[in-house]
Amino acid sequence: MNIGKQIRLNRIFAHPSGRLCSVAVDHFIGYGKLSPGGGLSNLPAALARIAAGQPGAVTMSKGTAMHAWAPYAGRIPLIVQAGCFTADDRVIESVTTPEECVRLGADAIAIAIGIFGPNEGRFIKILMDGVAQAAKYDLPVIAHIYPRDFSGPVPRIVFDPEGILWAARVGIEAGADVIKVGYTGDVTSFRQVVESSPVPVVAAGGPRAKNLRAALTAMAEVVQAGGRGATIGRNVWGVSKVPEALRAFKAVILDGRSVDAALAAEGLTGEE
Numbered sequence: 001m002n003i004g005k006q007i008r009l010n011r012i013f014a015h016p017s018g019r020l021c022s023v024a025v026d027h028f029i030g031y032g033k034l035s036p037g038g039g040l041s042n043l044p045a046a047l048a049r050i051a052a053g054q055p056g057a058v059t060m061s062k063g064t065a066m067h068a069w070a071p072y073a074g075r076i077p078l079i080v081q082a083g084c085f086t087a088d089d090r091v092i093e094s095v096t097t098p099e100e101c102v103r104l105g106a107d108a109i110a111i112a113i114g115i116f117g118p119n120e121g122r123f124i125k126i127l128m129d130g131v132a133q134a135a136k137y138d139l140p141v142i143a144h145i146y147p148r149d150f151s152g153p154v155p156r157i158v159f160d161p162e163g164i165l166w167a168a169r170v171g172i173e174a175g176a177d178v179i180k181v182g183y184t185g186d187v188t189s190f191r192q193v194v195e196s197s198p199v200p201v202v203a204a205g206g207p208r209a210k211n212l213r214a215a216l217t218a219m220a221e222v223v224q225a226g227g228r229g230a231t232i233g234r235n236v237w238g239v240s241k242v243p244e245a246l247r248a249f250k251a252v253i254l255d256g257r258s259v260d261a262a263l264a265a266e267g268l269t270g271e272e
Helices: 003-012 043-052 062-068 098-103 120-135 160-175 187-195 212-224 242-253 258-265
Strands: 022-026 058-060 077-080 083-085 092-094 108-115 140-150 178-182 201-204 229-232
Touching: 003 201, 022 242, 043 058, 043 062, 043 242, 058 062, 062 077, 083 108, 092 120, 098 108, 098 120, 108 120, 108 160, 120 140, 120 242, 140 160, 140 229, 160 178, 160 187, 187 201, 187 212, 201 212, 212 229, 212 242, 229 242, 242 258
Parallel strands: 022 058, 022 229, 058 077, 077 108, 108 140, 140 178, 178 201, 201 229
Antiparallel strands: 083 092
16 A cells, blocks of 8 residues: 555544544435425535534545535545435446645545446446546545345435345455445344455434434444444434534544443443
8 A cells, every 4th residue: 555545544544543434425416305494404504513523534525625515625535425326326427536625635536336227337337447447646535335135116325234245245355445334233233244355334324313312322333343433414413412422422432432432531421
């Protein structure tokens, strides 16, 4: 690994634990409509709340970085999302380049793809091409890989162990530096995913959990399974006390504290 890539990865995995607790606000085409007054309806305000909790990195689209990231530039590692797709493959695009990410000051490029279904090969090529292009700039590639189920009337993202294991294998074969996949729901199966990978595996924060306690418990299990951390979205910015919730996630993921201790330290009940 060249020193440029190592420097950037060291910024992202800077915590002494070697793990990452980051936040994603790259919820664009694939997530449909915005809820008025919702957690991401005002991006500058959302970023201010997130930054107050001092995440290990924030993943966002290039426009967010261009227009709303200046107050935090150089203070928090930046990851720019290139992938843009819908679960039903109505949209399959790569919307930025590694060169553009470097010009924005990004520490890594994220490439989100879907697997399974008729366009799996196209998605894999997008990821592999992105890895090749990023290598010219020693820019780390974080692959966000989502298995889909096409058996019903509406395709949906799934989290079964077999699908997640295949997602990790796709990231390995494509040459990604970090692989982000959904949590399988139990420690044993997720440990198998982690142990199968020669590069760091981090968990996606997943759909909105029933409450903060449930979300923290899942991330504690990710760490127990050997995961190198997590990137969390709506389970952070979708709650009423964003900085406090993020600090609770950091306590669980980075410091290995219990869910109860992490909640208590922030004055949270877990029902948020």
